[in-house]
Amino acid sequence: MNDQLYQERIVALAKAKTGAGKLNDPTKSARRDNPLCGDRVTIDVRLDGQGKITEIANQVRGCLLCQASAAALAATAVGRDAGGVAELRHDAERALGREPGEAGEPFSAFAPVAAHKSRQECVLLPFEALKDALS
Amino acid sequence: MNDQLYQERIVALAKAKTGAGKLNDPTKSARRDNPLCGDRVTIDVRLDGQGKITEIANQVRGCLLCQASAAALAATAVGRDAGGVAELRHDAERALGREPGEAGEPFSAFAPVAAHKSRQECVLLPFEALKDALS
Amino acid sequence: MSFDVAAVRGQFPILSEIIDGKPVHYLDNGASAQTPLAVLDAVRRYETTGRANVLRGVHRLAERATESYEHAREQVAAFLGVPAMEVIFTGGCTAAINLVAYSYGSLLKPGDRILLSELEHHSNIVPWQLLRSRSGIELDMLPVTEEGRIDLAALPKLLTPKTKLVSLAHISNVTGALLDVRAVVAAAKAVGAKVMLDGAQRAPHGPVDLPSLGIDFYAFAGHKAYGPNGIGVLWGKGELLDAMPPFMGGGSMIGRVTLAETTWAPSPRRFEAGTPAIGPAIGLGAACAWMQKLDWAAAHDHEMGLVQRLMDGLQKIDGTQLFGPASLQNRYPVVSFMLDGVHPHDVAQTLDSFGVAVRAGHHCAQPLMDRFDLDGTTRVSMAPYNDNSDIDALLEGVAYAAKTLR
Amino acid sequence: MSFDVAAVRGQFPILSEIIDGKPVHYLDNGASAQTPLAVLDAVRRYETTGRANVLRGVHRLAERATESYEHAREQVAAFLGVPAMEVIFTGGCTAAINLVAYSYGSLLKPGDRILLSELEHHSNIVPWQLLRSRSGIELDMLPVTEEGRIDLAALPKLLTPKTKLVSLAHISNVTGALLDVRAVVAAAKAVGAKVMLDGAQRAPHGPVDLPSLGIDFYAFAGHKAYGPNGIGVLWGKGELLDAMPPFMGGGSMIGRVTLAETTWAPSPRRFEAGTPAIGPAIGLGAACAWMQKLDWAAAHDHEMGLVQRLMDGLQKIDGTQLFGPASLQNRYPVVSFMLDGVHPHDVAQTLDSFGVAVRAGHHCAQPLMDRFDLDGTTRVSMAPYNDNSDIDALLEGVAYAAKTLR
Numbered sequence A, B: 001m002n003d004q005l006y007q008e009r010i011v012a013l014a015k016a017k018t019g020a021g022k023l024n025d026p027t028k029s030a031r032r033d034n035p036l037c038g039d040r041v042t043i044d045v046r047l048d049g050q051g052k053i054t055e056i057a058n059q060v061r062g063c064l065l066c067q068a069s070a071a072a073l074a075a076t077a078v079g080r081d082a083g084g085v086a087e088l089r090h091d092a093e094r095a096l097g098r099e100p101g102e103a104g105e106p107f108s109a110f111a112p113v114a115a116h117k118s119r120q121e122c123v124l125l126p127f128e129a130l131k132d133a134l135s
Numbered sequence C, D: 001m002s003f004d005v006a007a008v009r010g011q012f013p014i015l016s017e018i019i020d021g022k023p024v025h026y027l028d029n030g031a032s033a034q035t036p037l038a039v040l041d042a043v044r045r046y047e048t049t050g051r052a053n054v055l056r057g058v059h060r061l062a063e064r065a066t067e068s069y070e071h072a073r074e075q076v077a078a079f080l081g082v083p084a085m086e087v088i089f090t091g092g093c094t095a096a097i098n099l100v101a102y103s104y105g106s107l108l109k110p111g112d113r114i115l116l117s118e119l120e121h122h123s124n125i126v127p128w129q130l131l132r133s134r135s136g137i138e139l140d141m142l143p144v145t146e147e148g149r150i151d152l153a154a155l156p157k158l159l160t161p162k163t164k165l166v167s168l169a170h171i172s173n174v175t176g177a178l179l180d181v182r183a184v185v186a187a188a189k190a191v192g193a194k195v196m197l198d199g200a201q202r203a204p205h206g207p208v209d210l211p212s213l214g215i216d217f218y219a220f221a222g223h224k225a226y227g228p229n230g231i232g233v234l235w236g237k238g239e240l241l242d243a244m245p246p247f248m249g250g251g252s253m254i255g256r257v258t259l260a261e262t263t264w265a266p267s268p269r270r271f272e273a274g275t276p277a278i279g280p281a282i283g284l285g286a287a288c289a290w291m292q293k294l295d296w297a298a299a300h301d302h303e304m305g306l307v308q309r310l311m312d313g314l315q316k317i318d319g320t321q322l323f324g325p326a327s328l329q330n331r332y333p334v335v336s337f338m339l340d341g342v343h344p345h346d347v348a349q350t351l352d353s354f355g356v357a358v359r360a361g362h363h364c365a366q367p368l369m370d371r372f373d374l375d376g377t378t379r380v381s382m383a384p385y386n387d388n389s390d391i392d393a394l395l396e397g398v399a400y401a402a403k404t405l406r
Ligand SMILES: Cc1ncc(COP(=O)(O)O)c(C=O)c1O
Pocket: C251, C273, C274, C275, C276, D030, D031, D092, D093, D094, D095, D121, D123, D124, D169, D171, D172, D173, D198, D200, D201, D221, D223, D364
């Protein structure tokens, strides 16, 4: 056995289920599907007057990586606008080895996925949904 | 060099051009194309009351094998009806090794084509045209 | 009974690979099977001793290539029990179904109906949806039973005199259920509908006697039947094919081309536009010949023994659920399961770390997943070269996922 | 200048075969080229160490297969100088042209026009005739000069605001004439027409810089470009492809499938329905990489030196006539000739008995043959691995045919 992908930190993020659920009457909301694997993420946000996220929730029908990523995003996105969320994405991309540099917390947890190209979309899907919601 | 296909008898048949040309006011006439190689044969026949060939002519735009076969057919078809022509075809098929038995004259000349499957249609094309003309 | 699995395994070079320190437990055969030396060698022989274009050349290499290509057609025809001239080589199973949808489909009229099922692979749904939007035909869908079989009880209601074609999976790529072809054919013929079977999952399990089935079209893929990629087969009844217009245009499928109009060659050439997939076809011919030499009664018993071992083992792991027929009757060695609280992709990924290759997800059968409200399944699909060690490694991996991922 | 033809030949196993006691003088490259070890090895590596279905699996073999497949796309893209995501793998050149005829073609309206030429290969005529009968578009045909070139002087008259597409051979497969692409593109863009090139005969002669041509679509075949059968390429401008509906339906080309409707994946996946020709694509990628390592300036000089030797030799044989451009400018090493009083098939057959493989007949260009009232030509088509001995054996055979067959 050679199970380097599902390391404790990823499993812990997923199990934490940060932000799981819906918002009542969200400012914006968007859903993204990954047609290849069937993963589905819906993200609701409440925004303030400056476009900053004040509340965020996610519904994930997807794998552990997608759940963990959605939870990590929910844990860090509040207080950020579209630009601020884009910075978080750079963290994720760094963890996946798709951009140079060191990934910040909590996204550094996804470093094991760098070796599994076919799963990287799972990590990025919540980012795509949030980007749609903010645009 | 290993030129077993174009033996003297085939070349002689082709050069004889027996039946080359058209009939004036033929009883029947038919044209056949080989779409793969572009060979084209038109055969005109004059028939008597019993459906026997009294005169035959051929126009061949095709290779030496097709010319030789058309000439051999013109040399042997007169006096035959559809059934009689079918017998000649058996001769040709035997020469090509597609039927058991020994081929009669002049079709035995085509024996070298037995080893060249891709050219056998060239030999049979005039038979196809004549069959159409007689049917 | 005396099935010599080691002897079969020895013919598949990839099965003795060691990847990242682990042997290959390949249980993803429903997606693509592995390929034996006999196939690799046949293709290499063509590439290194007889490669040329077919049909049109008079030189020796062209004669060799043409002979090998037409010999492959005969090998496939023997495998299906049909005349060689009814075998059309296509780019794959998907391409074969699209050929029928475009060509036979162009003969249909608005209001005509085609009957499919809810468990079809996307390749047997989307071509018909595209046809529907081109030509105004209608689609009907047979429902699926809780066991994951096409529900034939619905046939009388869904078959109408407007139904021109029934196109169904011979074996489901998700549940392994075998179709009751006779029942379908009897009902379809009663309303004058043609029957097409998607044989993608059946062909890898040995020769099929198509004439005894009474169907009209059959499609399968080379790469799932131990052959190369880029090749598939459409079989059709001769008189049907002869009445169908071409699909793609190009070299070899013509009678005569002029600027004003063009006439068509007879089938199968009419449907093989351009240079065909000669090498892949030769490989598929060799694969069919390879399959015909296997003792399939013994191979099937062997495969179904593995299914039993798998089902027994899964039942001992808490929270597993099978999706598909519970019995071994009328089913083939494709087994789908779910593990409560763990996403199928995570099951498959964990299995990979045990050296076990399976497939997880919707299996290109999203309507079936929707029908059962599933995120997907983990699918174990077997070939005669699989053995107990493959199943045992898999079970170990599932147990580990159950323990660590929820 | 210092082109090492022996080194190139050494990479092609078939060239050292002895068939019926004779070496292989392979001059039928326009029909199918031979394939180097680099290609054979790349495919075998896939088949024996990384074979699986692509895109959907999470196991290691699937990851390897997906990587190899997408790497092949990048190799082809580098060869064409375009982004990988604009490269679509198809079943062949014919399939690529049909894809455009079906997909782009479905966007055209009755009365719209497509401009072809009289020297096109059937693969670039028949798909458009089929489209014409489906949708009521009209076809126009550029005439051909006595030299066997597309007559661009007719462009102003034949290009109209109704012309939506101009589809022409980059190089004629009969005369070797190279198209003046810039002139075509300038004229076409002036009326808003798209330009597609059939690159089947150009791709085997080295990298192409598509962006500099200003065209919209490019098609070529793997087997003519030293790759396997069953694979071809369609390149299209990204924004054009994105606006085009799918051609075939099936797995991988979808967004989401429901019984009611289906959404499409972005290009190139939208156009790659079903399991792609993974092994053949990997082979073609290797072929493109192989071509990119060759010194094409030297290879082209070498090839054209053979053309000169051939033309000089033929002129010394009584009754030979060349069909095609007389000079070596703007032409590629495809040479057609006739021998008075001897049918091209008989020339080719005689050459076969000298161990020389050429092609004879209409070359899937019947309209061109009709235009010049030819029964066909004998065609000599070269690759960098051909050498003087090939040409000399051919000349000996032609002389023999001239002496014995008339
Ligand atoms: C100019 C040209 N276009 C198209 C084709 C068709 O290629 P394929 O038969 O490989 O699809 C050919 C080759 O026969 C050709 O020479």
